[in-house]
Structures are given as structure tokens and as C-alpha cells.
Amino acid sequence: MNKKRSVNVLLLITILLFVVMYMAGIVIYGSKGFTHFQTFLNILINNAGLICVTCGMTCVMLTGGIDISVGSLVAMDCMIIAVGVTRWMWPAWALILFILAVGVLFGLVQGFCIAYLEIQPFIITMAGMFFARGMTAVLDVHQISVTDETFTKLSSLKITLPFGGYTNPKGMYVAPFIRISVIIALIVVLLTGFMLRKTRFGRSLYAVGGNQVSATLMGLDVKKTQLRAYMLSSVLTSIGGFCYVLNTMCGTTTQAVGMEMSAISSAVIGGTLLTGGVGTIIGSVFGVLINGTISSLVKFNGHLLASWANIVTAFLLMLFIVLQAVFAKIREMQKK
Amino acid sequence: MSKLKALTHRKLFLPIVSMILVMLINVIYDTATGSAPFSFFYITVKNGVLYGRLIDVLNRGSEIAILAIGMTIVVSASAGTDISVGSVMALYSAVCCVTLAGFGVTNTSTYARPLIVGILLGILVCVLCGAINGFFVAYLNIQPMVATLILWSAGRAIGLLLCNSQYVYIRVPSFRVIGGYIGFLPTPILVVAICITVMTLFLKFTALGTYVQSVGINKKAARIAGFNSARIIFLAYVICGLCAGLAGMVATSRIYSADTNNIGLNMELDAILSVALGGNSLAGGKFSLAGSLIGAYTIQAITTTMYALGVDPAQAPVFKAVVVLIIVVIQAQPVKDFFAARAARKAVKEAA
Numbered sequence: 001m002n003k004k005r006s007v008n009v010l011l012l013i014t015i016l017l018f019v020v021m022y023m024a025g026i027v028i029y030g031s032k033g034f035t036h037f038q039t040f041l042n043i044l045i046n047n048a049g050l051i052c053v054t055c056g057m058t059c060v061m062l063t064g065g066i067d068i069s070v071g072s073l074v075a076m077d078c079m080i081i082a083v084g085v086t087r088w089m090w091p092a093w094a095l096i097l098f099i100l101a102v103g104v105l106f107g108l109v110q111g112f113c114i115a116y117l118e119i120q121p122f123i124i125t126m127a128g129m130f131f132a133r134g135m136t137a138v139l140d141v142h143q144i145s146v147t148d149e150t151f152t153k154l155s156s157l158k159i160t161l162p163f164g165g166y167t168n169p170k171g172m173y174v175a176p177f178i179r180i181s182v183i184i185a186l187i188v189v190l191l192t193g194f195m196l197r198k199t200r201f202g203r204s205l206y207a208v209g210g211n212q213v214s215a216t217l218m219g220l221d222v223k224k225t226q227l228r229a230y231m232l233s234s235v236l237t238s239i240g241g242f243c244y245v246l247n248t249m250c251g252t253t254t255q256a257v258g259m260e261m262s263a264i265s266s267a268v269i270g271g272t273l274l275t276g277g278v279g280t281i282i283g284s285v286f287g288v289l290i291n292g293t294i295s296s297l298v299k300f301n302g303h304l305l306a307s308w309a310n311i312v313t314a315f316l317l318m319l320f321i322v323l324q325a326v327f328a329k330i331r332e333m334q335k336k
Numbered sequence: 337m338s339k340l341k342a343l344t345h346r347k348l349f350l351p352i353v354s355m356i357l358v359m360l361i362n363v364i365y366d367t368a369t370g371s372a373p374f375s376f377f378y379i380t381v382k383n384g385v386l387y388g389r390l391i392d393v394l395n396r397g398s399e400i401a402i403l404a405i406g407m408t409i410v411v412s413a414s415a416g417t418d419i420s421v422g423s424v425m426a427l428y429s430a431v432c433c434v435t436l437a438g439f440g441v442t443n444t445s446t447y448a449r450p451l452i453v454g455i456l457l458g459i460l461v462c463v464l465c466g467a468i469n470g471f472f473v474a475y476l477n478i479q480p481m482v483a484t485l486i487l488w489s490a491g492r493a494i495g496l497l498l499c500n501s502q503y504v505y506i507r508v509p510s511f512r513v514i515g516g517y518i519g520f521l522p523t524p525i526l527v528v529a530i531c532i533t534v535m536t537l538f539l540k541f542t543a544l545g546t547y548v549q550s551v552g553i554n555k556k557a558a559r560i561a562g563f564n565s566a567r568i569i570f571l572a573y574v575i576c577g578l579c580a581g582l583a584g585m586v587a588t589s590r591i592y593s594a595d596t597n598n599i600g601l602n603m604e605l606d607a608i609l610s611v612a613l614g615g616n617s618l619a620g621g622k623f624s625l626a627g628s629l630i631g632a633y634t635i636q637a638i639t640t641t642m643y644a645l646g647v648d649p650a651q652a653p654v655f656k657a658v659v660v661l662i663i664v665v666i667q668a669q670p671v672k673d674f675f676a677a678r679a680a681r682k683a684v685k686e687a688a
Contacts, residue, residue: 066479066481113661113664113668117670118669119665119667119668120618122416122417122479122481123417123618123660123664124661126660127658127661128657130602130605130654130657130660131658131661134652134654134655134656134657137648137650137651138654141648141650253650261485261488261489264482264485274478274479305497305501306501307501308493308497310490311490311493311497313489314486314487314489314490314493315490317485318486321472321476321478321486322476325478
């Protein structure tokens, strides 16, 4: 019961933090257009890929593991699509299926090593991270643009919303819009959220992360659950890679560097415990939104270096990790 | 058969075999391309300094070797790795160069402050980073890799902030000595030799090595036996931070500038790889410093060989990742159990 309460407190802090940050943005940069609804939608558009990746990361972290290969996997997916349309001349649907298959295979290998060979998740996914980054370079060391017509169409597709627009200084009404990647991300969020709450697999993720021994005693196949968690993470990362490539429309070796850091910090800021067993998708989404708000605040300022966003995110991650540790200590003391 | 088994179970078997393997590949490659078969081992004196591929490996591998010393202690004590070392190296480079050049200066040929101030300040910051990592891991019980993830991201970012995202060049001859040559000998080799000597003496004349290993084998038992487990783990991370600083010192002096974006990039993988290749278990406990050092130079030899074979530096991580994967799979307990069970079955069959 206590565990639940402290987690709710963490989630509440997260939501409050987001609101405060956004309000601060409105107060400081209101004149630059931060008040527009579109600013919020842009955060969603820019971070659609990260939202998918974070959903996968949350599932893995629920089991008490971690997956730091995600950023490189996104880069590899982008490169596969870029090379696929320019050199292999594959149709778009085949490439999308292919990167999903790559995700399944990648997750299968990592999950097998972690669940059945009992190797530390961090070591295996770090090897995966460097493997994927290196494979991106093997495919091509230069930057390649995605020139395929289907991808261009999908990328430039604007879905206008019927509300929340504003009239610009010239007197024209500007309707707010989202892109296809946001819709994909929202579907991913809804599905994973539903899965975690209502399905057998989702519940067993919590059980395995909470206590492996009692999960085994309950008759759950712990290893199979872990394996599936890593597969799910890699597949969601591949979907995230697809969303990401729609934003950047190119493949390079330096793409999505540090995305694993953003995903982990989003999940942790969103209340997912590093020890596993506790966390929600909605919290992780707020984590991503906080990350997105930080970088858009840095962008709106215009004078700050981009590394400020990194520092603030790292600081927040530190803060929340310390908070988690403090809550854990309090729980321990209450038990005694 | 039993003799072979005794040999393969020796602690330094894995690192030495992989070292020999890499050298063999070099010999084969040289023979195939028509140069002298043993040109890998040739050491000559050119322009008054030692020259040759072996010297190159020893020289360029210095940073990895220094990092490997710290990483071995951390892995042994906490069963986790410090992934912030590469970023901390970059932070050292930024702090040192900005101190020496003055804030906002990007190119200088005179020191703004004495050299020793810059170096000491840089190393102090790195030790502080190690202390932060150690505090999180030892006193707040956070998983080592997650705790060090904070500095992995923030270290380089703070460095970039100090340098204003620019290169800072220090064009003073004395600054280049540490990464250059003393007489005919490359200085980095000397730095590594000093580090190893100090560390070995430290481990020999204090009980630190025993403490670290006992904490790594069983943290609770060590605490009950009267060791201050948390303080030992904390100390291990501080030592790792110090090593990262020293590695940063060599790397910065080598290019006489603060290239914060690239110094120490992916170095954490190399350091962890050397520890694993040295036959040390990544699950903590017993460690062999010699193994890690051989591992470090093997990795540098692999890198040098790959460049000689014409592999793009960006593609190199693929091969390293595969090597890591193979090593950890061999080390994995279920795999060991599987082979042990097979050997037992075979023995039963033979007896019957």
C-alpha cells in the first residue's frame, strides 16, 4: 500500500513539474509564441519517436532490466530505410515490415542472452548499442536522404485540428496541426497502457519486476516474460525509428545519439522505479513531455547552448533517482 | 587432456590467447600483402624516437590501459561498470584547457595559469565526479550503470558548456610533453608504467585489494565481517574517477586541445571490454589487474589492426560488440553449467 502511495506522490510531482515548466515557458517566452497550442503539438511531433521508445523502455524497466540499445537501434532503422529506398529500391511497406522484423530479431537475441543466459541487461544491451551503431556505419558512413515518394508524403502529411488555432498578425487564421507520427505514438501509448493494465502479459511484467521468486511461485514463466519484454522494447523502438525518420527524413551514423538517456530519464522522471515492478505509461509520457519542454525552452531562448538541455535533463534524472532512493529508505524504516 | 584443461582454466589464459590471436592475424595479413611477415614486431628509431607498430599499440593503448585499472576495481567491488569514464575524460580536457587558456579563449600560445594548476584542477574535478558516482552507488544503493548514466550525459555537456562548444587549443610545447615524447620514449607509456606501479604497490602494501574482492564476492558478508562495504565501494569509484582524469590528461595532451565532443568517445566500451577480456568476471569478485592490462593492449591491437585492414573507424564498434558478446556468453553461468553437464555425461558414458 505504502509503495503505491509514494509512487503516486512521484507521479504527482512529475505532472506538477510539467505544468510549472510549461507555465514558466508561457510567462517568459509568451511574446515569442509559446502560448500557442501549436507549441505543445510541436513538442509531441518532435518527440513522437521518443514516446514510442519510452513505452518500450518502461516495459523493460518494469521487469527490473534496462535497454540502452534503443538510440542506436533507431539510427539503424533510419539508415535501413534511407539505404532501402535509395539503393535496394524496396517499396515503403516492405521496409517498414523489415525494420519491425529487425526489431523482433534484435530483441530476441538480447532477451535470450539476458533471460536465459542470465547476463546483466546493461552489458548485453551495451553490446547491442555499439553493434547497431556500427552496423549503421557499415550500411553507409555518409548521410543519406530518404527520397521515396511514399515517405515524403507521409512525412509532409498535416492533420489539422478543428480547435485551438490563432490569428496571426496578418489576420490569417492558423489552424494547429499534428503529423502522422503523433497518431502512431498515441496508438502505441494507448495499446501499451491497455496491455499493462488489462492483459496477462502486462500484469506479469509487474509481477516479475516486483519479486522474481514470488512471480515464479505464482506459476509465471519469469524468463519468458523477460524475453518478451525485451522483444517488445525493440519492436516499439523500431516503430519509434519509423516515427523518427518521418521527422528527419535521412539516415546518418550520429542520429539519435543519447536517445537511450532521454528514454530512461523520461521513464524515471515519470515514476518508473529502477528496481522494477512500479511504473505507468502515463507517467512516462509526462516524462517525455518534460524532456520536450526543456529542449523547446532552450530553443525558444535562442542564446543557450544545446548542451544545457542535456545538463538539465541529467539533473532532473539525478533528482528523481535520489527521490526514489529516499522513498525506498523511508519505506524500509516504516517496515521496521 | 587434463593438462590442457589445467591450462585453459588458468586465469590469464583468455587474455593471452586473444593477444596471440590478434598478433597472428597481423602476421598473416602482412604475409598476404607481401610485406615482411613479422613487421608488426619491428621496432626502429626514426627522428630520434622509437617507431613501430608494437610501440604504436603500447602508446595509443595508454588511455585504455589507465581506464582499465580503475574499471577493474569498480567492476570487482560493485559488480557494475562505470560508464561515465569517457565523459569524465572529456570534462577533464575542458576544465584543464579552459583553466590554462582562460575562459572564452580558443587558441593560445601562452599559459594563463601555470601548467600544474590546470592539470591538478582537471584531475580534482574528475575525482569529484568519481565521488559523485560513488556516493550514488555506495550510499544510495542505485544500480551502478544508472547512477553513472547521469555523468555519462552531463559530463560531456558541462565540458561543452565550459568550452562554449568550441575547440580550445593550447599551443605550448610543454603542454604536449605528456602526450608526446621524453627522449626517445613515448611519455604515455611512462605514465601507464607509473600508474601500474603505484596501483600494484598500493594493492600490495594495503589490504585494499582484499577488501574490494571480499565486498565484490558478498557485500553483506563483508559488512558482517567488519568491513565498511559502502566506503570501499565509494573508494573504488573515486579511484576510477582519478584514472579517468589521468587518461584524459594523456588524451588531451596528445592533441594539445580540448576536443570535448570526441575525447573519450566510446572509451567506456573499450575499458569494460578490457576488463572482460582480461578474464575478470563482470559479476564482481576476484580480479586480475594484469589480465585487464593485457586486455587493454589487445583491444588497442585489434583497433590498430582494423585500421590497417581499412575498416572505417565508425564501423569498428560492430566487431568490438561481437567480441564482448562472445566473451560474456562464454562467461555466463548457464553456458558453463551446460558444458559441465555435457562433460559429466560423457565421463559417465566412458566409464560404462
